[in-house]
Amino acid sequence: MKETIKNHVRAGYPGIYLISAEEARVESELKAVAGDLKHGLHIWSITTGLVDVAQKGVRDCHDAVEVLQAIGELPENTMILLRDWHVFWDDPNPVAVRMFKEELRSAKTRGKTIIALACRQRIPPELEREIVVMDFSLPTAEELETVLDGIAASAKLPKLKKEEKFTFLDAAKGMTTTEAENAFALSVVETGELDAAVVARQKAETLKKNGLLEVIETAESLDSVGGLDALKDWLRKRKEAFSRHAVEYGLPSPKGLLILGIPGTGKSLTAKATAAAFGLPLLKLDAGRLYGGLVGQSEGNVRSVIQTAEAMAPCVLWIDEIEKGFNGSKSSGATDGGTSSRVFGSFLSWMQDKKAPVFIVATANDVSQLPPEMLRKGRFDELFFVDLPNQEERQAIWGIQIAKHGRNPSDFDLGHLAKATEGFTGAEIEQAFVDALFAAFAENKEPGDLSISEILTEAVPLSRLMAEQINELRKWSKGRARPATNPEKETLLRRIAA
Ligand SMILES: Nc1ncnc2c1ncn2[C@@H]1O[C@H](COP(=O)(O)OP(=O)(O)OP(=O)(O)O)[C@@H](O)[C@H]1O
Ligand SMILES: [Mg+2]
Incomplete structure (x- = not known):
């Protein structure tokens, strides 16, 4: 960070908007830069006034206009750090904005650099192009x-x-x-x-x-996911990719994965299990929250997400229901001055170019909402499509769900249950078992095949109501996405069943 700042000062940048919540670290780096370049350093805050760090002199100036005036009187080759500057630009005073502009112009000719330190991005539109925005990186x-x-x-x-x-x-x-x-x-x-x-x-x-990122602690492993063998194999092959050994071998770190498919088929579950399989921390991004109402806020949010994810690398970054966060980019321009396309664009280019080992797992169930740029090669390593579970998969899911709810799978006829739940998703199988538990509890019994069958006669799986959408999704994914379940097995089973 010190080098970046130093280069900007040497290149004669008159204004830097530095985003950081770490005043002490910023100040110590700036002192080092000033020392290296033999520049003066003045630090201002509303309470202390403008302090000359080397001479210890203080100028009394206790508002934005006064300090900008004082800056004009400082000698050449000086760096000026303005603390808490976002406060003054939340609701900018027109005189201070004008003066800032003028001070930048004169600073440029006199080798001065004004560094506005802020913990969030707030820049009046008049100054957006006059000042360079920089994130002070998190500590190494x-x-x-x-x-x-x-x-x-x-x-x-x-x-x-x-x-x-x-x-x-x-x-x-x-x-x-x-x-x-x-x-x-x-x-x-x-x-x-x-x-x-x-x-x-x-x-x-x-x-x-x-509110943007959340660290998720999860007990789910790939064993908690029934079926989806192709997807799980793919993940297992990349399990070691983030190890020191793999890095030394020269394996590029995998970029990530987009899982799309029918609701309730285990996409979010797989995302959680991925982190456990890789042995990495899991960060969940709420993409819908990236967009903030104020100018520059959305861009600031994206930068802060990227910064945190990279600082935590190696890690898994999970973007659930990605279409909800990034669909705005389609209609953008007309509605929000292009903010969402810009936000989306900077996120995409990060996905493509990122060097830090951040593995992205994105899930989606409505591809029509996803911008095509998202699906282009190079963004994700692979696109998987999760269909309704087949007989064998439903059997595995029944086993997992029964065990998860503290019962012994061998007390049940899993093959029969799987057959009776054709067209059900994993989530619906879980729901059916939970319903059976409630029913049995009310009668002071344990659930059994029979009581589950009773529940199933009344259940209508979503796939029947959504048949059309599911077919659309299947059609779309043909040739575009890889099936999460190995197709050979499925057709083989179907042939045996016929
Ligand atoms: N393949 C599966 N194996 C085991 N459990 C499953 C499976 N699919 C779904 N489930 C159960 O259903 C629950 C909900 O699934 P999950 O949230 O992963 O679905 P999803 O595909 O993300 O759905 P949505 O598209 O609605 O977000 C899981 O927590 C799990 O208990
Ligand atoms: Mg989900």
């Missing part, structure tokens, strides 16, 4: 290690081994230094030692605060 593993060492030393803990450190640092990846410091400290207070579980929990909570 080395920076977090310094924080960790500091906490360990102040808590007088025994010296940590390298491997022990890795687990704590992995748990802290994606947090700011302050957040990591607090999480490490909390784990010491709660457990008397450093505890990766506490750190991971704190991280989950901090991410939840911005």
